[in-house]
Amino acid sequence: MNMNLTLKVWRQKNAQDKGKMVEYKVTNISDHMSFLEMLDVLNEDLVNKNEEPVAFDHDCREGICGMCSLHINGEAHGPDRGVTTCQLHMRMFKDGQTIYIEPWRAKALPVIKDLIVDRSALERIQHAGGYISVNTSGNTQDANAILIRKSDADKAMDAASCIGCGACVATCKNSSAMLFVAAKVSQFSYLPQGQIERKERVMNMVEQMDKEGFGNCTNTGACEVECPKGISLEFIARMNREYFGAKIVSEK
């Protein structure tokens, strides 16, 4: 079935521009399309009319890279659960519906243009501690040479499935990045390779998170619901434990 939709899209020329919601109509949208394909249709229309297309982030379009974003009709990555915007099907919408499309909103994730926000704050948090030390002198040990308890490996993998999209921040009423940071802290904390920097990692990443101006977590749990990768609040609890344990013995 094909649909006609009214879109209310955030347009903003650049970081300095004030920006506003602009209304567009799209017609003949197939319910098999993904949300981004629907935006492609809109952009094609705009280009044909010699208007500036709507800028939005995307890359893999299969839910693995974390580039796509968008706050769609009041929810991060739209109304579906466990999917990114690129995986969101148009069959989640109805013919004649009005759809609000906005960028992630947070002081720490400022808009660059239209629907694109600057997520480098998340990268700076990762730089502050999201790494491990590896011997690269030519006789690097195979990671699989160290045996790891299956349940720990599974949890590390669960945490590592965070794609850094920022939906957790966008949906949180406090713009807190705790779910993201918790995933990044946890993925290494389960593994033997992550032990060397374990204490500094959590302290430095939390400090960087606070410096970037993200809010404080109040455990509303919205992030867990909206996260396309199903990252669990368990990891936030784990990060809190890690942090407490590290801070209490820290000499700094």
Add this chain to the structure above:
Amino acid sequence: MSQGFSKSSVGRKILMALSGFFLLLFLFQHFLINSLSVISADAFNEVSFFMGTNPLIQYLIQPILLFGIIFHLIMGITLELKNKSTRPIPYAMNKPSENASWMSRNMVITGIMVLLFLGLHFYDFWIPEIKTKFIEGNMSGLNESGELRFHEELLHKFTDPIRVGLYILSFVFLSLHLLHGFQSAFQSVGFNHRKYTPIIKKLGNLYAIFIPLGFILIALFHFHVKIRF
């Protein structure tokens, strides 16, 4: 210099939870003592006298309690103000109820309602206590006719229907606050476990509903008794 524990978002969250735990314990013992007032006026008087005059409770526990309340309050408001400032441009369309409960999103509102009640409660009970004990210097706990005065004072406050109404309303807000707060405190101190967290959530709901309900029933009991006799 690295970031101080009490300056960090995670540290503050843990402190918020610890003060919350302390207040949960306090509320529970307060409930137990209030329950006595229904069972036996004498027992209630005895325990109130003990609580009101025991030096350990008066000079150690009471200041800690006051500190706990003030800390929880100031920290809660500080965090809320900071959180509010993190999203200068709001969403034109937002559906917060799709992913989080009303209670979890409105802790500041329910908290402030409880605070207003505490103001009234202090005015009703705590300030007169301090006045009798420390300004008038009467540590005996006795009224003019030489009996312990606490039960009678309690009954006196529950004669006014408006007070009882406010009292009930406040405990509804407290219940809403605890429905999120109880389990949230466990999460904040890092206690989240696949097996035990569901039990904690159930326990939290029981606590959040039945303790405030208990306070309400005790108030209604005395109000009712007053009307009949």
